Amino acid sequence: MKHLYVINNSNAQYGVNTYIRQLLEVFKGGVGCLITLVNWGSTVSEVTVGYKNGIRFINIPYVHPKVYVKEEKIYQSVGYIILSYLNYDEYNVFHYNYFSDYNLAVFIKSRVSNSRHILTVHYLRWGTLLNGNVEYYRSILSKKVRSKFEQDIYEEYIKERVFCDIVDCVICLSEFTSRLLKEDYEISPKKVVLIYNAIKMIDDDKPCEFLFKSKNKIILYVGRIEENKGITFLIAAFKRVLKSVPDSYLVIIGDGNYDIVYREIINIWDHVILTGKLSQKLLCRFYEIADVGVLPSLNEQCSYAIIEMLLHGLNVITTNALGLSEMVEKENRVDIHYYKQGIAFPIDVLAEKILNNILFSHKEKIKENVIYSFDSFRAKMIDLYLNI
Numbered sequence: 001m002k003h004l005y006v007i008n009n010s011n012a013q014y015g016v017n018t019y020i021r022q023l024l025e026v027f028k029g030g031v032g033c034l035i036t037l038v039n040w041g042s043t044v045s046e047v048t049v050g051y052k053n054g055i056r057f058i059n060i061p062y063v064h065p066k067v068y069v070k071e072e073k074i075y076q077s078v079g080y081i082i083l084s085y086l087n088y089d090e091y092n093v094f095h096y097n098y099f100s101d102y103n104l105a106v107f108i109k110s111r112v113s114n115s116r117h118i119l120t121v122h123y124l125r126w127g128t129l130l131n132g133n134v135e136y137y138r139s140i141l142s143k144k145v146r147s148k149f150e151q152d153i154y155e156e157y158i159k160e161r162v163f164c165d166i167v168d169c170v171i172c173l174s175e176f177t178s179r180l181l182k183e184d185y186e187i188s189p190k191k192v193v194l195i196y197n198a199i200k201m202i203d204d205d206k207p208c209e210f211l212f213k214s215k216n217k218i219i220l221y222v223g224r225i226e227e228n229k230g231i232t233f234l235i236a237a238f239k240r241v242l243k244s245v246p247d248s249y250l251v252i253i254g255d256g257n258y259d260i261v262y263r264e265i266i267n268i269w270d271h272v273i274l275t276g277k278l279s280q281k282l283l284c285r286f287y288e289i290a291d292v293g294v295l296p297s298l299n300e301q302c303s304y305a306i307i308e309m310l311l312h313g314l315n316v317i318t319t320n321a322l323g324l325s326e327m328v329e330k331e332n333r334v335d336i337h338y339y340k341q342g343i344a345f346p347i348d349v350l351a352e353k354i355l356n357n358i359l360f361s362h363k364e365k366i367k368e369n370v371i372y373s374f375d376s377f378r379a380k381m382i383d384l385y386l387n388i
Contacts, residue, residue, distance in 0.1 A: 001033065001034060001090050001091070002032070002033035002034070002090065002091045002092075002093060002385075002386070003033060003034040003035075003036065003086075003087065003090040003091065003092050003093070004031070004033050004034065004035050004036070004093045004095065004385055005036045005037075005038055005082065005092065005093065005094045005095065006020065006023060006035070006036070006037050006038065006095045006097075007038050007040070007094060007095060007096050007097060007098075007101055007104065008020050008037060008038060008039050008040070008097060009039075009040060009041050009097070009098060009100075009101075015122055015123070015197075015303075015304060016097050016098070016122050018197075018199065018304045019097065019120070019122065019197065019304075020037070020097070022197075022198065022199055022200065022374070022377065023381065024037070024053075024055065025200045025374070025378075026377070026378045026381050026382065027053070027054075027055055028053055029378070030054075031381075031382045031385055031386070032382070032385075032386055033093075033385060033386070034056075034090070035054070035055045035056065036055070036056040036057075036058060036085070037055060037056070037057050037058070038058045038060065038082055039057065039058070039059045039060065040059075040060035040062075040078050040081075041060070041061075041062040041063075042059045042060060042061060042062065043061070043062070044059045044060075044061050045061060046061060047059065047060055047061070047081055049085070056085075058081070058082070058085060060078055060081055063077065063078075071103065072103045075101070075103035075104040075107060076103070076107050078104055079104055079107035079108055079111075082108065083108070083111060083112070086112065088112065088114075091114065091116075092112055092114070092115045092116075093115065093116045093117070093118065093385065093388060094108055094115060094116070094117050094118070095117075095118040095119075095120070096117070096118065096119045096120070096167070097119075097120050097122060098122075099119075099121075099125070099159065099160050099163055102159060102162070102163045105117055105119075105163065105166065105167065106166065109166065116168045116169075116388050117166070117167040117168050117169075118167060118168065118169045118170075118171060118384070118388065119163060119164065119167045119169070119170050119171070120170075120171040120173070121164075121170060121171065121172055121173065121177055121181070121301075122173065122301070123299070123300075123301065124160065124177070124180075125153075125156050125160075126153050126156060126157065127299035127321075127322060128228050128299050129149075129153060130153070131228060131298040131299060131336075131342075131343050132298045132299040132321040132322050132336070132338075132343075133338045133341075133342070133343060134180075134322075134338070135338055135340075136338070136340065136341055137153070138184065139340075140153055140154055141154060141157060141184065157185075160185065161185045161186070161187070164181060164185055164187045164191075165187065167191070168191060168388060169191050169193055169384065169388055170187060170191055170192050170193065171193050171194075171195050171384075172192060172193065172194050172195075172301075173194075173195070173196060173197055173301040173302035173323060174194075174196070174301040174302050174322065174323025174326055175194060175323070175326055176301070176322050176323045176325075176326065177301055177322070177323060178192055178194045193380075193384060195377065195380045195381065195384070196302055196371050196372055196376075196377070197302040197303075197304055197307060197372065197377070198307065198372050198373055198374045198376060198377030198378075199304055199307055199308055199311075199372075199374060200374045201284075201308075201311055201374070210285070210286075210289060212249070212289065213247075215247050216247050216248065216249055217245050217247060217248040217249070217291045217358040217359075218248070218249050218251055218286075218289055218290045218291050219238060219241070219248060219249065219250045219251070219290070219291065219292055219294055219354060219358065220251050220253070220286060220287070220290035220292070220293045220294070220309070220314070221234060221250070221251070221252045221253065221254075221293075221294055221295065222253045222254060222283065222286075222293070222295070222305040222308075222309070223253075223254045223295060223297075223303070223305050224254050224255065224256040225252065225254055225255065225256030225257050225258060225260055225261060226256050226257060226260070227257075227260060228297065228298045228299050229295070229296075229297050229298070229300075230295070230296030230297050230298055230319065230345070231252070231260055231261060231296075232260060232264055233296050233345045233347055233350060234250070234294055234296050234350070235250070235261065235264040235265060235272075236264070236347045237296075237347050237348075237350040237351040237354060238250045238268075238271075238272075238351075238354070239268060240347070240348070240351035241351055241354050241355055241358075242268060242271060244355055245355065245358060245359070248271065248358060249271050249272070249273060250271060250272045250273070251273045251275065251286060251290070252272065252273065252274045252275070253275045253276075253277070253278055253283060253286060254276075254277055255276055255277045258274065261274060283308075284308075284312065287308060287309060287312035287314060288312060290309075290314055291357065291358045292314060292315050292316070292317060292354060292357035292358055293305070293306070293309035293314045293315070293316040293317070294316070294317045294318075294350075294354060295316065295317075295318050295324075296317070296318065296319050296334060296345070296350060297318065297319060297321055297324060298319070298321050298336065298343065298345075299321055299322060300321060300322060300323065300324050301322055301323035301324075302323050302326075302327070303318070303324065303327065306318060306324075306327050306328070307327075307372045310327075310372070311372075315332060315357050316328050316332060317332045317333075317334065317350065317353050317354060317357065318332070318333060318334070319333065319334050319335070319336050320333055320334070320335045320336055321336060331353075332353060332357070334346060334349050334350045334353060335349075
């Protein structure tokens with residue numbers, strides 16, 4: 001019998017948490033194998049095991065790195081806990097979601113000879129550090145002499161490449177990342193698989209109860225509040241939009257570094273709404289009333305927020321950063337300009353695209369059989385799990 005172990009970190013980022021939730025939706029329908037979800041770094045005080053919808057959950061408490069001399073010891077401890085629940089007579093498959101799980105993968109591979117290993121690449125750290133500047137990244141890889149900052153990035157690249165090498169399959173979330181791993185990381189094309197993110201929609205016909213007026217134009221941002229999400233560029237563009245459309249509002253949904261927002265909206269407090277993180281049902285209501293979605297990220301592969309917006313009929317404005325350029329039409333894409341060691345973001349272009357959308361565009365729901373459909377995601381994941 002095949003047994004799939006999905007490795008999750010309880011401190012997972014937004015995208016990874018959503019990815020795990022969608023995998024659980026896939027598993028609900030049955031995938032032809034046993035399923036265990038390993039949540040390590042959770043808030044439990046001791047290891048707990050539970051079952052729900054036919055899935056086994058193993059919760060492992062967080063261990064502070066200072067407890068051990070080496071980080072490897074933490075992963076070794078987690079590995080021993082996982083192996084204590086393992087049936088070695090089964091065909092065991094392990095699915096990792098973080099490059100930081102490398103030591104755990106090495107430990108398990110060394111002790112479970114008949115196992116298979118999958119890695120999903122949710123993000124590449126250099127993309128965050130370099131704001132998605134691919135040319136600068138490639139110049140770092142080719143250099144003989146590097147600064148300390150550049151050397152750190154190079155060493156991270158080596159670790160990522162080694163992890164991709166030791167697993168049996170690498171799942172990419174965008175065509176960009178697929179090409180990057182094959183060309184720059186020199187990973188065998190045979191082990192690289194492209195499976196776009198998807199999300200199972202919640203049907204909720206409850207009418208909206210927000211106090212916006214029909215003449216208000218709502219610009220929606222959904223995601224963590226971080227510098228590399230382009231939030232400051234969005235606020236700067238929104239200030240220009242306000243001059244032309246004074247009845248417009250910027251709604252920011254998500255948590256993170258609110259100080260980034262507060263310092264930028266001093267003179268436009270009454271036109272910016274920060275909701276914090278919302279439930280899925282409440283979030284969907286904002287999708288229904290918004291006029292345009294804007295995610296001007298500097299580094300992202302395949303955004304769940306964009307997928308949800310598209311499925312609700314929203315036009316979405318994003319950037320040419322990494323995999324995002326694959327998700328929207330050219331007319332709704334803002335091209336970041338990259339130079340040797342930096343970027344230039346065209347705020348005026350973003351403001352113009354927002355204005356065009358809130359004044360002239362109409363909603364039109366995309367079809368369910370697009371590449372971001374949940375049925376497509378489910379079929380590809382099941383096929384991968386059963387045939388690896």
